[in-house]
Amino acid sequence: MRLPFRVVQATCHDTDTIVDVVNSDRLYKTVIPSKFYKDPFLTSEELKNYFATMDLTFFLCREGASVLGVGALIGRKDGDGQLGWIFVVPERQREGVGSALVATIERQARARGMPRIILETDGGAYWAISFYQSLGYREYKRTDHLWGYQIWIQKALSPP
Numbered sequence: 001m002r003l004p005f006r007v008v009q010a011t012c013h014d015t016d017t018i019v020d021v022v023n024s025d026r027l028y029k030t031v032i033p034s035k036f037y038k039d040p041f042l043t044s045e046e047l048k049n050y051f052a053t054m055d056l057t058f059f060l061c062r063e064g065a066s067v068l069g070v071g072a073l074i075g076r077k078d079g080d081g082q083l084g085w086i087f088v089v090p091e092r093q094r095e096g097v098g099s100a101l102v103a104t105i106e107r108q109a110r111a112r113g114m115p116r117i118i119l120e121t122d123g124g125a126y127w128a129i130s131f132y133q134s135l136g137y138r139e140y141k142r143t144d145h146l147w148g149y150q151i152w153i154q155k156a157l158s159p160p
């Protein structure tokens with residue numbers, strides 16, 4: 001029997017779990033040419049460094065002792081929020097885990113007075129673009145990169 005899942009704020013003890021969930025991804029490998037694909041996508045050292053240098057709050061979606069997905073709110077210097085590392089383990093995608101993570105992050109961003117949330121993803125990541133569109137996010141910019149383009153997506157947040 002499946003337990004109800006819940007989204008909780010990560011602690012400093014969750015670093016390896018976050019890295020494992022991020023590195024479980026199989027989708028980006030299908031659109032990023034192998035010579036540009038960074039494998040592993042994220043290391044514990046990199047994540048610790050991001051925690052030390054960025055305004056970063058990570059969330060986990062838990063089902064009992066299992067972690068089904070992760071995602072972060074980044075506080076930007078311009079006052080906006082940014083979504084980072086929203087990843088759901090492949091075998092539990094399309095069950096609402098990603099939506100639950102983003103809903104929690106949006107609540108947190110609203111409570112912090114952030115007027116807007118933005119994010120960037122690979123222009124070929126049709127699944128991610130569809131996911132964010134389903135949550136009310138819209139494209140506002142494209143920037144070139146070595147094998148294609150990055151797409152920038154935004155959503156205005158109503159005040160709390």
Ligand SMILES: CC(C)(COP(=O)(O)OP(=O)(O)OC[C@H]1O[C@@H](n2cnc3c(N)ncnc32)[C@H](O)[C@@H]1OP(=O)(O)O)[C@@H](O)C(=O)NCCC(=O)NCCS
Nearest residue numbers: 086087088093094095096097098099121127128130131134
């Ligand atoms: C993108 C991702 C986070 C979505 O998480 P999820 O838990 O599977 O998403 P949800 O179940 O909440 O999906 C909500 C809606 O988003 C859209 N969506 C989600 N995955 C999709 C896919 N693979 N293709 C097309 N639309 C998709 C659908 O409209 C879906 O509603 P539906 O299932 O009722 O049709 C997940 O696919 C993932 O981890 N992908 C790899 C990492 C990644 O791309 N992260 C985004 C980084 S910017």
